[in-house]
Amino acid sequence: GVNLTAVWRPSFYGFVLAALVPLIVRVAWEGDPVHLDTAAVMTVVLAFVLAFGHRVNDLLTQAMATRHENVDLIAELKEQTRAAMEARGAAEAANRAKSQLIAAASHDLRQPLYAIAILADTLASAGVPRESAAVLERQRQAIAVLQTLFDNLLDLSRFDAGEIRPQMRRVALRDVLVPVA
Secondary structure (H helix, E strand, O other), rough: HHHHHHHOOOOOOOOHHHHHHHHHHHHHHHHHHHHHHHHHHHHHHHHHHHHHHHHHHHHHHHHHHHHHHHHHHHHHHHHEEEEEEEEHHHHHHHHHHHHHHHHHHHHHHHHHHHHHHHHHHHHHHHOOOHHHHHHHHHHHHOOOOOHHHHHHHHHHHHHHHHHOOOOOOOOOHHHHHHHOO
């Protein structure tokens, strides 16, 4: 009965005191030393039972509070997980939009660049004075570099979109650094 009634203190005290106090009083009423000693031992037992029941009640109350806290924490964790998934989806959508913008911009900017390259090639084939030929050649080199940059930008957007898979291979450092120099 102690374990069952310890959940609610009033029921516990009502059960234990109603069960043991009359018995202790009845045994002590006899008045002889054996009964008085027995009543004293029963009083000590009553004190231990009251302390035990009080402790069980504290543990049960704490367990229930912990359970409710856990339920609240689980609900909060679910909400945070949902918010994180929404944020992740928004970030992925923004990343896709960025990749599409880069691809579209590099494509749209390449059109005028090709037109400039064609015009420079046309001018070179028409024949220009010697003083202008060097300037025209530098212009054509700048156009070639710009085309390479746009190609790299487009490749980067394709890589970001997952259309291009990287392949590991050895590269001669000279081939990379000579054009930079």
